[in-house]
Amino acid sequence: xxxxxxxxxxxxxSVGDTITITCRASVGIDRFLNWYQQKPGKAPxxxxxxxxxLETGVPSRFSGSGSGTDFTLTITSLQPEDIATxxxxxxxxxxxFGQGTRLEI
Amino acid sequence: QVxxxxxGPRLVKPSETLSLTCTVSxxxxxxxxxxxxxxxxxxxxxxLGDISSSGSTNYNPSLESRVxxxxxxxxxxxxLKLTSVTAADTAVYxxxxxxxxxxxxxxxxxxxxxxxxx
Numbered sequence: 001x002x003x004x005x006x007x008x009x010x011x012x013x014s015v016g017d018t019i020t021i022t023c024r025a026s027v028g029i030d031r032f033l034n035w036y037q038q039k040p041g042k043a044p045x046x047x048x049x050x051x052x053x054l055e056t057g058v059p060s061r062f063s064g065s066g067s068g069t070d071f072t073l074t075i076t077s078l079q080p081e082d083i084a085t086x087x088x089x090x091x092x093x094x095x096x097f098g099q100g101t102r103l104e105i
Numbered sequence: 106q107v108x109x110x111x112x113g114p115r116l117v118k119p120s121e122t123l124s125l126t127c128t129v130s131x132x133x134x135x136x137x138x139x140x141x142x143x144x145x146x147x148x149x150x151x152x153l154g155d156i157s158s159s160g161s162t163n164y165n166p167s168l169e170s171r172v173x174x175x176x177x178x179x180x181x182x183x184x185l186k187l188t189s190v191t192a193a194d195t196a197v198y199x200x201x202x203x204x205x206x207x208x209x210x211x212x213x214x215x216x217x218x219x220x221x222x223x
Contacts, residue, residue, distance in 0.1 A: 001166065034208070042215075043201075043215055044213060046210060049205070049208075049211075050209075087149070087150060091203070094152055094154070094155075094164075094165055095203075096152065097150040097152075098149075100149050
């Protein structure tokens with residue numbers, strides 16, 4: 001099974017910050033890496049697919065990069081509505097997720 | 106815009122079978138993969154498995170002996186059965202659509218909390 005490791009597990013942030021979340025895969029996964037945002041009591045929402053492709057309607061302050069085993073999600077000029085938990089995910093006949101990164105003010 | 110809605114009992118007794126159905130509306134169930142994801146309270150996301158519109162399944166190896174996912178394309182529904190449940194199976198259960206050979210989960214149900222308790 002492919003394991004996904006995210007860091008940090010939580011991050012204290014302020015509005016206007018630029019933040020970076022990292023995700024490492026236990027084996028190379030090319031660019032088959034997705035990022036999701038989850039707000040309390042809500043289902044996850046797809047933000048970025050294939051490592052760096054922004055999902056339609058997602059603000060351009062979100063960006064992703066990486067390939068192989070190491071990936072990053074960056075949020076520039078953080079907005080109040082970005083306070084959420086973020087998950088990376090890969091699919092190899094089974095979806096596996098990172099443990100999540102919780103943004104806190 | 107496709108919508109997914111989970112339905113089924115919210116309370117299941119230990120050792121019994123958890124059964125949920127996901128109804129897909131606003132789009133066809135064909136040409137996508139369909140997934141069950143769960144999230145225990147305060148914890149992360151775990152995929153139970155998926156099924157293609159043709160009925161091919163993939164299951165989480167840690168749950169494979171207890172999980173069955175099926176699909177009814179005529180009703181635009183797919184279903185989850187999880188046998189021999191324990192308190193550890195208490196979670197919010199989500200159904201989700203996988204596009205691009207199933208790799209991206211682009212539409213999700215709102216989730217339903219299923220509690221295992223006597």
